[in-house]
Amino acid sequence: MSPxxxxxxxxxxxxxxxxxxxxxxxxxxxxxxxPALLVHIYLFGFGIVIQWVLAFAxxxxxxxTMLKLRNRPVRPFITDMSAMxxxxxxxxxxxxxAPWWIIVSGTAFxxxxxxxxxxxxxxxxxxxxMLGYAFLLLSFPVQMTQWTAPxxxxxxxxxxxNSLHLIFTGNLPQAALGANLDMISAATPLSQLQIGLTQxxxxxxxxxxIALEAQTHYQNGSVINGFFYSTAQFFSLNxxxxxxxxxxxxxxxxxxxxxxxxxxxxxxLSSLSLISFIFYTIDPNTYPPVDFMLLSGGTMLAAFFIxxxxxxxxxxxxxxxxxACGIGILVYVIRTWxxxxxxxxxxxxxxxxxxxxxxxxxxxRVYGHK
Amino acid sequence: xxxTNSAESTPAPTRWQAYKHIMDNGLWxxxxxxxxxxxxxxxxxxxxxxxxxxxxxxxxxxxLLISNGLISLIRNHVSSDIRIPVFVAIIATAVTMIDxxxxxxxxxxxxxxxxxxxxxxxxxxxxxxxxxxASKNTLDxxxxxxxxxxxxxxxxxxxxxxxxxMIGNGTLFEHAHLLFGDIAQxxxxxxxxxxxxxxxAVLPPGAFIGLGLLIxxxxxxxxxxxxxHNNALGIPIAITTPSTPNxxxxxxxSP
Amino acid sequence: xxxxxxSHSKNTFKSHLLNHMFGSAYKLSLFIFVCIILLLTTYHFxxxxxxxEQREAMLKTFHQILPPPLYNNIPxxxxxxxxxxxxxxxxxxxxxxxxxxxxxxxxxxxxxFQVEARNGYSGHISLLMAVLPNGHISGVRVLTHxxxxxxxxxxxxxxxxxxxxxxxxTIQANNPNxxxxxxxxxxxxxxxxxxxxxxxxxxxAAVKKALLFVQQSGESLYE
Numbered sequence: 001m002s003p004x005x006x007x008x009x010x011x012x013x014x015x016x017x018x019x020x021x022x023x024x025x026x027x028x029x030x031x032x033x034x035p036a037l038l039v040h041i042y043l044f045g046f047g048i049v050i051q052w053v054l055a056f057a058x059x060x061x062x063x064x065t066m067l068k069l070r071n072r073p074v075r076p077f078i079t080d081m082s083a084m085x086x087x088x089x090x091x092x093x094x095x096x097x098a099p100w101w102i103i104v105s106g107t108a109f110x111x112x113x114x115x116x117x118x119x120x121x122x123x124x125x126x127x128x129x130m131l132g133y134a135f136l137l138l139s140f141p142v143q144m145t146q147w148t149a150p151x152x153x154x155x156x157x158x159x160x161x162n163s164l165h166l167i168f169t170g171n172l173p174q175a176a177l178g179a180n181l182d183m184i185s186a187a188t189p190l191s192q193l194q195i196g197l198t199q200x201x202x203x204x205x206x207x208x209x210i211a212l213e214a215q216t217h218y219q220n221g222s223v224i225n226g227f228f229y230s231t232a233q234f235f236s237l238n239x240x241x242x243x244x245x246x247x248x249x250x251x252x253x254x255x256x257x258x259x260x261x262x263x264x265x266x267x268x269l270s271s272l273s274l275i276s277f278i279f280y281t282i283d284p285n286t287y288p289p290v291d292f293m294l295l296s297g298g299t300m301l302a303a304f305f306i307x308x309x310x311x312x313x314x315x316x317x318x319x320x321x322x323x324a325c326g327i328g329i330l331v332y333v334i335r336t337w338x339x340x341x342x343x344x345x346x347x348x349x350x351x352x353x354x355x356x357x358x359x360x361x362x363x364x365r366v367y368g369h370k
Numbered sequence: 371x372x373x374t375n376s377a378e379s380t381p382a383p384t385r386w387q388a389y390k391h392i393m394d395n396g397l398w399x400x401x402x403x404x405x406x407x408x409x410x411x412x413x414x415x416x417x418x419x420x421x422x423x424x425x426x427x428x429x430x431x432x433x434l435l436i437s438n439g440l441i442s443l444i445r446n447h448v449s450s451d452i453r454i455p456v457f458v459a460i461i462a463t464a465v466t467m468i469d470x471x472x473x474x475x476x477x478x479x480x481x482x483x484x485x486x487x488x489x490x491x492x493x494x495x496x497x498x499x500x501x502x503x504a505s506k507n508t509l510d511x512x513x514x515x516x517x518x519x520x521x522x523x524x525x526x527x528x529x530x531x532x533x534x535x536m537i538g539n540g541t542l543f544e545h546a547h548l549l550f551g552d553i554a555q556x557x558x559x560x561x562x563x564x565x566x567x568x569x570x571a572v573l574p575p576g577a578f579i580g581l582g583l584l585i586x587x588x589x590x591x592x593x594x595x596x597x598x599h600n601n602a603l604g605i606p607i608a609i610t611t612p613s614t615p616n617x618x619x620x621x622x623x624s625p
Numbered sequence: 626x627x628x629x630x631x632s633h634s635k636n637t638f639k640s641h642l643l644n645h646m647f648g649s650a651y652k653l654s655l656f657i658f659v660c661i662i663l664l665l666t667t668y669h670f671x672x673x674x675x676x677x678e679q680r681e682a683m684l685k686t687f688h689q690i691l692p693p694p695l696y697n698n699i700p701x702x703x704x705x706x707x708x709x710x711x712x713x714x715x716x717x718x719x720x721x722x723x724x725x726x727x728x729x730x731x732x733x734x735x736x737x738f739q740v741e742a743r744n745g746y747s748g749h750i751s752l753l754m755a756v757l758p759n760g761h762i763s764g765v766r767v768l769t770h771x772x773x774x775x776x777x778x779x780x781x782x783x784x785x786x787x788x789x790x791x792x793x794x795t796i797q798a799n800n801p802n803x804x805x806x807x808x809x810x811x812x813x814x815x816x817x818x819x820x821x822x823x824x825x826x827x828x829x830a831a832v833k834k835a836l837l838f839v840q841q842s843g844e845s846l847y848e
Contacts, residue, residue: 140569447652470667477678477681569774569775573774
């Protein structure tokens with residue numbers, strides 16, 4: 001059935017499907033997400049768990065239907081967990097309180113149009129999760145920008161049942177919060193900065209509300225106790241930055257067990273740091289500092305979980321580094337001068353297009369050749 | 371298909387058969403949008419609803435009719451070295467005339483379609499038909515070709531427009547009064563009151579995805595149809611109706 | 626082949642080529658001439674209709690923001706062109722702005738002019754607004770914009786009623802900081818859009834500035 005017989009399998013991607021190793025790799029990636037998941041639940045409530053369950057259910061239905069339609073065996077392809085990482089990344093990208101059909105349509109689009117239409121895993125030129133996110137961002141801009149405010153700002157934790165209510169009816173129960181969605185949503189630091197800058201404010205001024213939020217962490221002392229409390233004070237991080245730190249921890253573990261290649265995070269983070277350092281040095285009032293760039297939006301999620309997708313990135317070591325650097329620069333460019341607050345999605349998709357070109361020019365020389 | 375049997379003995383196809391052949395080509399086999407992939411710029415840009423698609427389709431159809439007709443008329447008077455400039459001049463004239471007429475009589479619609487009416491001039495399908503067909507055939511055939519090629523194009527524009535309008539907006543025939551006048555004021559069909567439109571469908575990427583899906587559907591349909599006529603090696607075997615001795619190239623199925 | 630015949634055949638070839646070239650050029654110009662005649666004829670017959678339609682379309686927009694019973698002149702023919710750079714700055718425009726003046730029985734009835742909101746989410750937003758002689762806004766409409774579909778495009782009258790919330794508003798005399806002129810989030814009286822605050826802020830600021838301009842200019846705009 002499969003067009004790839006062992007004899008004819010090509011030397012570059014698409015590779016023949018080795019179910020066992022893919023599953024192990026994907027399992028490690030899932031494990032590495034756990035710290036971020038816990039931090040996310042702690043800071044933003046249980047919405048993400050419900051979203052994750054919805055995404056998983058959609059994934060099962062879509063994968064089963066598409067594999068049947070394409071006359072492919074269902075079991076090996078569905079149990080390789082490769083679709084899981086797509087769904088997981090997507091869940092972290094969308095607001096935790098978004099209506100149920102957001103994650104359902106996003107996951108379905110990512111899997112159908114991002115993967116199966118091209119012929120399944122290994123053939124897709126674009127990162128499916130990012131394609132799904134781009135679809136959601138362009139199609140439902142209102143829902144996609146309604147980020148639930150961190151518990152600290154709200155001074156109210158969205159309970160599990162309230163999250164359920166919010167996701168399935170689009171509103172909170174009357175008793176909870178005057179049932180006004182605007183009251184529990186807040187701008188993310190990146191969009192806060194963008195709004196501030198267009199209003200003619202400087203960086204510090206624009207980010208004051210975020211800095212205030214970070215301070216409430218220590219005043220309440222509720223979020224991080226004991227040892228971590230002083231650390232938090234030292235770094236003075238906001239909720240979004242904490243999620244990024246959690247991703248960083250998971251990602252470092254992935255690097256340690258060699259589940260991902262070092263070129264991706266190193267290339268991406270170093271190019272992003274470098275370019276933001278240059279511009280911050282030129283004009284600190286218009287361009288945000290390096291640490292803000294590294295710890296806001298989806299930076300760390302991208303560095304360790306998105307751009308590391310082996311299928312849609314370059315196949316050569318040098319190529320991987322160039323690919324990651326390109327994303328870092330594009331992320332900065334889109335965040336700073338683009339109309340979207342965060343540029344990860346479009347940066348990744350744009351570099352995905354460039355992958356064949358990068359591969360072409362970075363083929364390693366055969367040993368001994370000049 | 372039934373009248374092809376009666377024509378079995380005549381070596382040259384009758385006029386009606388020729389017309390039918392042109393029709394098949396224009397509407398399906400050589401559809402300018404789905405097979406030749408010509409004129410995609412206006413196709414993708416204006417099809418965010420049915421009415422826009424229909425209007426641009428009609429304008430293109432009119433231009434194709436005029437240009438095919440005129441070019442067929444003068445085909446014996448133009449030497450081959452100046453034919454392209456002459457064709458271009460004729461097409462540009464036809465497009466500008468349509469543009470002026472639409473501006474005068476469908477002013478609001480003209481405002482919405484904007485640059486895409488004058489841009490019909492860059493639609494390769496029109497120069498393509500002029501060069502490939504009208505300049506080599508009689509007036510009647512050129513007109514029939516122009517009509518069906520235009521109709522095939524219009525059909526894709528309307529289909530894509532309907533698809534994108536339904537998904538992106540949850541409506542059909544919005545703004546129909548701009549094309550059909552005041553009687554069409556309430557032709558708009560709303561599917562659901564609280565439908566959340568998928569904006570992507572009405573944005574440019576939606577056009578590419580939609581067209582890709584339409585082409586894929588056509589290919590799937592064609593493949594299903596021809597599969598029945600192919601042998602195990604994928605070579606077409608004698609197809610249904612007996613044809614003229616010249617074109618009877620049967621490949622035997624024996625090993 | 627002798628030299629003589631060679632040059633002879635060269636000559637005939639040359640004259641042949643020339644003949645052919647002139648013939649083609651003649652035919653081509655003939656065709657182009659016919660095309661031009663066709664176009665001129667079409668233009669001749671459609672031009673008055675197009676001019677009429679354009680006028681009608683403009684009047685129709687005027688009617689949306691200034692009710693026709695309020696005036697009985699033709700504002701399109703009673704215009705004032707603003708060239709003063711400081712005044713243009715208040716209207717957000719770099720090019721000269723035409724003010725259309727509506728009158729009822731030669732008494733001032735309203736001013737219609739274009740305003741640019743310069744700090745929209747993506748680029749300029751062009752607005753057409755009408756101001757009554759008493760300093761109240763009669764209506765505002767968006768002419769062109771490039772705001773995000775689904776978020777900022779709610780400023781269009783077709784998509785939402787938001788733009789109607791300007792109707793009948795005025796501004797405290799010479800108070801550029803009138804607190805009512807802001808979105809509710811900033812303590813004002815205008816609704817903001819979910820997910821888009823920059824767009825309504827830009828439109829409100831532009832209309833406020835233009836209204837102050839009308840207030841400061843006073844009667845001079847009708848003269």
